[in-house]
Amino acid sequence: MGGAQPAGKRAGATIQGMLVENNVSLQGCNTFGIAARAHELVRVRSVRDVQDVLADPRLARMPKFVLGGGSNVVLTGDVHALVLKMEVPGLRLWQETERAWIVEAGAGESWHGAVAWTLAQGYPGLENLALIPGTVGAAPVQNIGAYGVELQDRFHSLVAVDLETGEPFELDAAQCAFGYRDSVFKHRAPAHDGETRGFGLAGRAVITHVRLLLRKDWKPELGYLDLERKRQESGLLQPSAQQIFDWVCEVRRAKLPDPAVVGNAGSFFKNPTVSPEQCQDIIAREPKVVHYPLPDGRVKLAAGWLIDACGWKGKRVGKAGVYDRQALVLVNRGTPEDSVTGGEVMTLARAIQTSVYERFGIRLEPEPVVV
Template sequence: MPVSTSSSSSLTALNTLGLKAVARHILYLTEPTQIKQWRADPLYSQTSWLVLGGGSNLVMSEYIDKTVLQVGLQGKKLLREDGGAWYVAAAGGEAWHPFVQWTLAQGWGGLENLSLIPGTVGAAPVQNIGAYGIEIKDVFEQLTAIHLQTGEQRVFTLADCQFAYRDSVFKQAEAGQWVIVEVVFRLAKNHQTKTQYGDIERELLSLNMGNTPTAVAQAVINVRQRKLPDPAQIGNAGSYFKNPIVSPAIHQAVMVAYPNAVAYALEDGQYKFAAGWLIEQAGWKGKRFGPVGMYEKQALVLVNHGEATAADVLALEKAVQADVHAMFGIILEAEPVKW
């Protein structure tokens, strides 16, 4: 993909929600050294920069008066191994799902529950992506990032990243400061697959393939394909809201009023409610709101029925939040980053 130097560049095809959006400039990063070169160019250095991975967790404004750095860095390899694990490195621009499939093909388990999640390797730690009992933090060794202003290259450890539920230092104190160029994963040799989620257990039984990492990956893929829309068919950003974590008091109040509510106890004594269940009970599953709506097969997914803008998405976000709060007293938090 060529580097764009036009006065405005379309981002519509570069975000999975398919929102109409343009940026002042788009630069396509294929070598880390390009950052220093572009920073020396007045055309780009006089604007602030945003880093774009797969565009799967973003709500883009119609015009972004900034330089967008699209990460296209490629490459993956086994760095080393010891008695306990394989240490696997991947460049920030590698597509996430194909990378997961590659690790499984090598016989390295650990990432199977994260199959079919859209986006790139470099974006995965930013969001601390997770699914079916596994998060990036559970398999993370370190990452290398370059500071967009100073050009400093730094290695971030697990502690440095400050991972939390769908969160990291890259969404908080260091937001917008770094471009992640490489991530190293620690894939344990004594890895035991996690299959405790009902959907996965049932799918494994139907597949009759055992519970190997490859089998679990296929079960996850099958479940996700049934529940989640393909962005190529209908614009979406995957799960739009975080599963809310609440105090025991709020959990008890909701369960008294709604005994069938879907919630899980956490180790710290708090509870996590299934946001999709809350949204569905509030009447939003399959409901349209102008050009956007909540998906008919999974109420947690916000979809673009065509020609939507960020304003449409944010209006629906607020409407869903208001109805869920009015019904349950729970505040939903959106997952996507707002540009």
Template sequence: MNTPLSLQKNISLLKLNSFGIAAQALAFLRIENEQQLTQIRADAQLAAMPRLILGGGSNLVLSDKLDALVLQIAMMGKQIVAEDNEFVFVSAAAGETWHEFVLWTLQEGLGGMENLSLIPGTVGAAPIQNIGAYGVEMQDYFHHLTAFDFLTGEVVTLDKQACQFSYRDSIFKHDYRDRMVILNVVFALPKIWQPRLNYGDVAQSLVAQGISAPAPKDISEAIIAIRRSKLPDPAEIGNAGSFFKNPIVSAELRDSLLTQYPAMVSYAQTDGGYKLAAGWLIEQTGWKGKALGKVGVYHKQALVLVNLGGATGAEVRQLAQQIQADVKAKFGVRLEVEPVFA
């Protein structure tokens, strides 16, 4: 027999989103098992409501009032599930905190995830965003996931190809948004580990510590220290982490911009384009450390927008749009936002 659903009405989401927006949900359910999702689908009234799937709330900008059923994903559990000659396969439930999961893999003696240390959010949200940092993306170690499909009522297994991963994107932001609830994710971690030290500040930090042959844990600790020095703690200053994607532009535009801005950093891409640093572009428009109403641009990192106290989702959107317009006017480059507006 199924346990009755503990539906809550008109619930504040203030403490459930890292930007610290005082949003209110018309209806709210904490999801701890697959059976609850089946019950929701079987309830005509609940099934008909608009849905918002909520993980850690760290890549989200909320409206002040959500006329929706908010499902906070809270399934827990992690384990080593298999291995072959090349990989160890680890599984984590969607509600597990991402950073704690990464630390657990390191404690188990498994390398690979260390560059993704201290990224906020949950394991279930990681594939949606295809999170990435310091030259590594989640998809690099992703094997498959299971998800509940509200359309069919079935639990499905999706491999890397089915998830359609790209830069900070996946099918879960598009066709499957609020239709699929990710239940569990399996990663393949290499038995023969190689450090990924593409980013200079990580390598420099290790050299400064006298570490010439770093272990995965050394890289993780260096990245944690770097992130803490550059990014605000959401517990102290509301934010959604990096707010804009680093734009990818044509070689022609990049070359043209370099003649005007020789200090501009760019990274060659496999398709012939170039990735630019969104934070640098924003800083050149003069927004770093500035504010618009109750929302500002973080004084240490122009890529991060922060809640200066009592900010609304509408105010966040207004500042983001103004920054986009200014960058477009100055550089001819369109910035895309990373967080989801709901």
């Protein structure tokens, strides 16, 4: 590649007082550890930084790719869009009411670090979401969830910047249109064809701050079997939020690989939902299928169980593998010098999707963003 800078070298220009880095390695910026480069990258540490990008005629015209902790992305090649690397700092008590604490966190803060900080301040409520990788800014996009709690259950509002006008705006929970691993930030704007297709913000806005509402009448969420088992082992009838935090960390570390040791993007597929009739049909053929009834009458199936039942646990395609302790997690079996490629990861993912569909008639949907 003519004129490319060696790894670790970053040529760049200063625009609006901001450094635009060229030919930046993204291998350390995605938890899969996939080797790829950003042609141009800007580190965003404030709302003003986004506005400065948009004030530059050349940068404003470029397509934008927002990158947080890279924990939910598969890079299939170099990124030609302008990478906005979100590094907005800050953790503070934004407001206190009679019933709740409202905490504000910068989009660049580590999600797990923010959870630990809230507990250290005496604000319980996020403990079930401990050890989820990634940054705070990515949490609403994905509506992250674990052990019976989703972000939307603790969400107050967020601040984002319009990537066309540069104007900051706020959204509440209803405006974020949260769903299972879904939000308004995962959908494109409606086409201008006369149809009403909803309000999509993918590619149109970037989140800079997230506010979380933590109720003072806190009660432990222990609905998941793993946590109930921990409670029984401990003999604690009313565990504290810190105790639940510790249990969640123990359970996750036992089941899931540390991205710092084995590259991965966490749960690779969404747990599919089916009708009660579909579930009964599957149970008739596969009595051991792991399933959870939902409040709306539908049934959630454990994607990891479906993948494991198809014999994929521990298997690999090239340098992409299925984790031997949890079939829902795809991992990097390469080395930093000879890493898995995004193409290998997606080849393995498609093979798994085909197997599950042929056996169960269910189409698994990937969680990560494929770039």
